[in-house]
Amino acid sequence: MDQDLASTVAAFRAVMLTLKRAKTHDMMATVAGMRIDQPDAQVLIHLLDAGEPRRVGVIAQALHVESPHVTRTVNKLEGQGMLERVRDPEDGRAWRIGLTPKGTDVAQVCMRVHTEIFETAMSTWSPQDRADLTRLLGKLSTEMSAILEERLEKA
Amino acid sequence: MDQDLASTVAAFRAVMLTLKRAKTHDMMATVAGMRIDQPDAQVLIHLLDAGEPRRVGVIAQALHVESPHVTRTVNKLEGQGMLERVRDPEDGRAWRIGLTPKGTDVAQVCMRVHTEIFETAMSTWSPQDRADLTRLLGKLSTEMSAILEERLEKA
DNA sequence: TATTGTTATACTCTATAACTATA
């Protein structure tokens, strides 16, 4: 049983390591014909996933980074015509960051590239196995986020 | 079905983001009472997992980083008495990097801290769900590594 | 006075290039 747990952690770590490294991202970006770095892709994907404009602070929280990091990424992408800033009508201090049509296109490509790797890896799986992985990873994600959030607040 | 896939990728990304950030690692290290950074922990865990001394190049390949990065980490850990270098008897150019007793202790703590988070997250799961996640992540890891390795070679 | 975001700066992690030594 404990061996199972160790295997789970090891497998997760292995996938994470392959996805995290720069070469993997570069290869994916090249395949997609884009010149874009990892933080850019994360912001774009997040906004596409959200389906509506979001504040800098909200994006930072979702990506688990500090807001200055998001500010710089947003500035760059705004300069490239992928994002646009609009004053938040309900709070004069805040902005809403939204995807432009161009940004939406690029975000979709980014998401597609990520998805495609999983799709290929699972191409021979049974529908049951696919559904199970989705369900279990969803549970794992929810519960791990809650645990870590709680512990970080304590510390 | 495609929605399933998108959810899977999103869930994986969410877990990855929480684990990757510095604050999470720092919190874990503090809980474990250690002052150790992320690359250190990765090398120690890899060697513990391997169960025997390994070459620098082999470690680098397993962690998906370049060898100079491993060299520096190993130098540091050697200076702290956690690793030891022994000339490879079969190849005078190479070294075998092994855990000292102290390094083994620290590696076990590192691994335990990681494992404990997964364990807590899955504490209420059925044995079936746990076993399924282990099996499916194992498959995913194997196939994704193969795909990415193949594509990186082509590029 | 607290909060949203930005600017400025520094640190961590990782990659590339140039070199040494053995094969």
Next chain:
DNA sequence: TATAGTTATAGAGTATAACAATA
């Protein structure tokens, strides 16, 4: 000449601190 590893350097990614503007 090819390979294992190291040293030196540079880059990507992220955090912290100090500040501006609005609430």
